[in-house]
Amino acid sequence: SMVVMWKDEL
Amino acid sequence: MNLFRLAGDVSHLLAIIILLLKIWRTRSCAGISGKSQILFALVFTTRYLDLLTTFISFYNTTMKVIYIGCSYATVWMIYAKFKATYDSNHDTFRMEFLVIPIAALSLLVNHDFAPLEILWTFSIYLESVAILPQLFMVSKTGEAETITSHYLFALGLYRALYLMNWIWRFFAEGFFDLIAIVAGLVQTILYCDFFYLYITKVLKGKKLSLPA
Numbered sequence: 001s002m003v004v005m006w007k008d009e010l
Numbered sequence: 011m012n013l014f015r016l017a018g019d020v021s022h023l024l025a026i027i028i029l030l031l032k033i034w035r036t037r038s039c040a041g042i043s044g045k046s047q048i049l050f051a052l053v054f055t056t057r058y059l060d061l062l063t064t065f066i067s068f069y070n071t072t073m074k075v076i077y078i079g080c081s082y083a084t085v086w087m088i089y090a091k092f093k094a095t096y097d098s099n100h101d102t103f104r105m106e107f108l109v110i111p112i113a114a115l116s117l118l119v120n121h122d123f124a125p126l127e128i129l130w131t132f133s134i135y136l137e138s139v140a141i142l143p144q145l146f147m148v149s150k151t152g153e154a155e156t157i158t159s160h161y162l163f164a165l166g167l168y169r170a171l172y173l174m175n176w177i178w179r180f181f182a183e184g185f186f187d188l189i190a191i192v193a194g195l196v197q198t199i200l201y202c203d204f205f206y207l208y209i210t211k212v213l214k215g216k217k218l219s220l221p222a
Contacts (some may be wrong), residue, residue: 006187007130008066009172010019010073 166201
């Protein structure tokens with residue numbers, strides 16, 4: 001989901 | 011990974027290393043807010059708990075481990091190794107005034123009411139204001155060493171570059187994370203006054219001192 005995708009950031 | 015994002019990460023890493031080296035080489039943490047450093051250690055700890063659950067990439071894992079490790083090393087230098095040089099009289103910001111409201115906010119405004127998600131949200135909100143004890147200390151003493159100014163500039167630049175990364179990602183990937191963006195905006199705005207002083211004074215070779 002979109003929420004999870006941005007967890008690739010630091 | 012776009013250039014803004016990479017430059018942001020490098021800027022963040024540079025900030026952390028500048029601070030570590032400054033304290034280590036001068037054997038002194040004078041002018042550094044231990045409270046801001048405790049808050050950053052808390053930010054990294056609560057955000058990077060996903061190290062235990064999700065593997066994203068070698069880059070991602072390495073950077074997270076470095077950020078956490080350096081941040082605890084900094085706290086250790088301030089409160090143990092070079093404790094005698096810590097300027098606690100000027101580091102009077104009350105951490106609970108930030109941590110408690112932010113804990114409440116992250117319980118109320120989050121993407122998903124799940125423990126890891128709430129801790130991630132808490133870390134995003136806390137990061138946006140974690141520099142306040144340091145800025146408070148600079149304004150209280152009325153000055154900052156040039157190397158401390160470089161640290162603050164690199165740290166502020168990091169979130170500003172992330173804002174550009176998010177604009178890029180919005181157009182490239184078509185979505186955005188409102189929690190990260192609003193917190194990132196707040197964080198960047200807090201540095202604006204400092205950016206102005208840095209550019210008008212420090213880059214012209216003067217020490218950063220505030221008008222009385």
